[in-house]
Amino acid sequence: MQIYSESILAFLSKVRREARKIMRDEMHLEVRTKRVLYKGYLFPINFVMFESPSKWGWFDSHAWQIGLNKSLIYQAKQKVWKDILRHELAHFFQFMSTGTLSGHDQNFREICESFGWGDSVFKAKSHLETENLKIEGDLKTEALLSKVQKLLSLADSSNSHESELATIKANQLIVKHNLQNIQNQSEEACLLRVCEAARNNSKLQAIYDILTTFMVQPVFNHGKKGIYLEVIGSKTNVKIADYVASFLEDELEQLWKKTRITNSDLKGAKARNSFFRGVAKGYLEKHKAITLETVSGKDLILLNRQLQTQVNMVYGRLGTGRSSQSSTDTRSENLGKKAGSLLNIRRGLNSSESKTHLLGQ
Numbered sequence: 001m002q003i004y005s006e007s008i009l010a011f012l013s014k015v016r017r018e019a020r021k022i023m024r025d026e027m028h029l030e031v032r033t034k035r036v037l038y039k040g041y042l043f044p045i046n047f048v049m050f051e052s053p054s055k056w057g058w059f060d061s062h063a064w065q066i067g068l069n070k071s072l073i074y075q076a077k078q079k080v081w082k083d084i085l086r087h088e089l090a091h092f093f094q095f096m097s098t099g100t101l102s103g104h105d106q107n108f109r110e111i112c113e114s115f116g117w118g119d120s121v122f123k124a125k126s127h128l129e130t131e132n133l134k135i136e137g138d139l140k141t142e143a144l145l146s147k148v149q150k151l152l153s154l155a156d157s158s159n160s161h162e163s164e165l166a167t168i169k170a171n172q173l174i175v176k177h178n179l180q181n182i183q184n185q186s187e188e189a190c191l192l193r194v195c196e197a198a199r200n201n202s203k204l205q206a207i208y209d210i211l212t213t214f215m216v217q218p219v220f221n222h223g224k225k226g227i228y229l230e231v232i233g234s235k236t237n238v239k240i241a242d243y244v245a246s247f248l249e250d251e252l253e254q255l256w257k258k259t260r261i262t263n264s265d266l267k268g269a270k271a272r273n274s275f276f277r278g279v280a281k282g283y284l285e286k287h288k289a290i291t292l293e294t295v296s297g298k299d300l301i302l303l304n305r306q307l308q309t310q311v312n313m314v315y316g317r318l319g320t321g322r323s324s325q326s327s328t329d330t331r332s333e334n335l336g337k338k339a340g341s342l343l344n345i346r347r348g349l350n351s352s353e354s355k356t357h358l359l360g361q
Contacts, residue, residue: 148173206248282339
């Protein structure tokens with residue numbers, strides 16, 4: 001699990017600096033901020049920290065990402081973690097130069113030797129197959145999720161007053177939890193991949209927009225095989241956002257299918273994209289009204305500052321660019337807005353349902 005505190009942030013900065021130095025001085029590569037120039041092409045390279053009782057590092061070829069265990073901060077001498085870093089950079093180089101990963105075979109050994117690295121790098125116990133790293137809940141988190149689960153089940157009630165009241169109470173509960181964490185400084189920053197697609201699209205953008213209402217910062221991250229939607233925030237908020245994203249991936253499709261049944265003339269990508277944008281707008285308008293009832297302006301400022309601090313721990317300065325928007329089918333968008341105003345996040349928050357991929361920047 002990738003968790004970021006001030007000490008981890010400092011170590012991660014040190015890892016990035018050392019990696020640039022190794023790539024420049026030992027691997028003789030041209031490094032440009034978060035890109036490496038190789039044979040006329042720029043390749044991304046990102047670094048994250050994670051938690052594991054036995055795994056020290058990995059290279060994820062899908063996200064062009066190297067992960068180091070945060071325990072290395074306290075348990076490894078500088079020479080040890082630098083060799084683990086070199087080991088993972090060798091995997092990065094192999095994939096960058098050949099497009100494949102061959103494990104720890106003779107080709108991998110020859111790559112290490114070509115950079116003047118011996119067995120301390122080749123045999124570093126750091127190579128991992130790319131895998132899902134699950135967020136491990138604690139009692140406090142699970143108790144909150146249980147309460148939110150019950151309220152969200154009421155939010156699906158056919159009684160509109162009961163549904164609205166349950167939604168407001170769920171919002172109040174999450175806000176209270178986050179304000180307590182600001183006072184107690186009890187939760188670190190977490191990063192989690194929640195969705196992926198071959199390319200950016202209006203459905204993914206709608207999920208992004210809706211997730212902003214759950215006290216996380218969504219981020220689009222481009223990888224070799226597509227685009228990934230990740231969220232940054234406290235452990236609890238990230239876990240809730242993971243469920244919400246999973247729910248929305250299916251629910252948005254169902255809402256579109258139901259709308260087309262009664263509006264059979266809505267066809268094509270323009271109408272579909274406009275509908276999804278409308279759903280997000282309708283949900284955001286409803287949430288804004290609820291927020292005005294549940295959160296004071298002062299508390300909202302505190303919560304936004306806390307989220308920005310968590311974002312800075314993971315990404316430093318983060319751009320705010322959005323994908324270009326295609327032309328709009330006004331009627332389809334208005335139908336989406338109506339659906340979004342009625343949208344409730346239903347079903348239980350069950351961590352076993354999570355399809356999390358904890359990846360990084």
